[in-house]
Amino acid sequence: MTEKLEYVVFQTAFGWVGIMSSPRGLLNVTLPQMTMADAQQALGDIRHQAIWSPSLSDDLATRVSAYFVGQEATFPDALDFSMATRFQRKVWEATRLIPYGQTRSYGWVAEQVGKPRAARAVGQAMGANPLPIIVPCHRVLATGGRLGGFGGGLEMKRRLLSLEGAAVPA
Numbered sequence: 001m002t003e004k005l006e007y008v009v010f011q012t013a014f015g016w017v018g019i020m021s022s023p024r025g026l027l028n029v030t031l032p033q034m035t036m037a038d039a040q041q042a043l044g045d046i047r048h049q050a051i052w053s054p055s056l057s058d059d060l061a062t063r064v065s066a067y068f069v070g071q072e073a074t075f076p077d078a079l080d081f082s083m084a085t086r087f088q089r090k091v092w093e094a095t096r097l098i099p100y101g102q103t104r105s106y107g108w109v110a111e112q113v114g115k116p117r118a119a120r121a122v123g124q125a126m127g128a129n130p131l132p133i134i135v136p137c138h139r140v141l142a143t144g145g146r147l148g149g150f151g152g153g154l155e156m157k158r159r160l161l162s163l164e165g166a167a168v169p170a
Contacts, residue, residue, distance in 0.1 A: 005050035009039045010061050012068040014159075018043040019060065020050055025078030026060075028130045031152040032068065067133060070163050072100045075134045083130070087113070091125035098139040101164040105141055106148065119143075127151060133160075145169050 005027065007020040015032030016039035030042040040047060060077060067073040075096075081089045094112035098104050106119040106126075115121070126137040127149065138160040142148030147169050150157035161168045 005046065006053035006056045007040075007043055007047055007050045008053055008056040008061065009036050009043075010065070011036075012065045014068045015039075017064055017068075018047075019056060019064075020047065021056060022080045022082075024080040024082060026131055026134060027080045027083075029064075029132060029134050031132050031156060064133065068163070072164075074100075077134065079131060079134070084128075085125075087115075087121065088125045088128060090114075091122050092129060092131070092135045092137075095126070095129075095135050095137055095140060098136055100136075101166050103139045103141050103145075103161065103166050105143060107143065109140055123149060139164075139166070141169065 003022055005020060005022055007018060009016055009018045012032060015034055016036050017032055018030040018039040019026065020028040020043050028043055030039050033039040033042055063073040063075065081092065084092070090113040091109055094109050097112070106122045107116070109122045110116050110118045126140060129135050129137045129151070132138065132152065138150055138157045140148065147154050147157055158168050
C-alpha cells in the first residue's frame with residue numbers, strides 16, 4: 001500500500017481505541033484495549049506504514065468517546081472498504097443501517113443484501129469487520145435472539161448492547 005495512511009490512539013471510558021484512515025476513509029478501528037500499546041498493536045502491522053496523526057478526525061474521536069459513555073453517536077464517516085470483498089461491503093453497509101439501541105438478526109442482514117439463505121456467510125463477513133462500532137456488528141444477533149459471535153468476545157458484545165439500552169440476551 002503506497003497511499004498515505006494515518007492513525008491515532010486515544011483513551012475512552014472502555015479503554016484505548018485506535019483509528020486508522022486512508023485518503024478514501026476509515027480503514028480500521030479497534031475495540032477498546034487495556035493499554036495504548038495494545039490498541040496500536042490491534043491496528044495491525046500496516047500501522048508501521050502509517051503516520052501518527054493526533055489530530056486525525058478529532059470529531060470522530062469525540063464521537064467514539066461519547067459513545068463509550070453511553071451517549072448516542074452517529075458515524076456517517078467515509079469508509080475505506082478497498083480490502084473487502086463485494087459481499088463483505090454489502091453486509092457492512094446493511095449493518096450500518098441498524099439504529100443505535102436496536103438489534104437485527106443475521107438473517108435480516110442476509111435479506112438486506114439479497115441473499116436470504118446466507119446468514120452463515122453474513123456471520124463470517126461480520127467476523128472480518130475492520131470497523132467495529134462504526135459498522136455496528138455487535139447489533140446483529142443469532143436466531144432466537146442469542147448473542148451469536150463477536151470478535152471482541154461475547155462479554156464485550158453484551159456490554160455494548162447494554163450501553164445502548166438494547167435488550168441483552170442472557
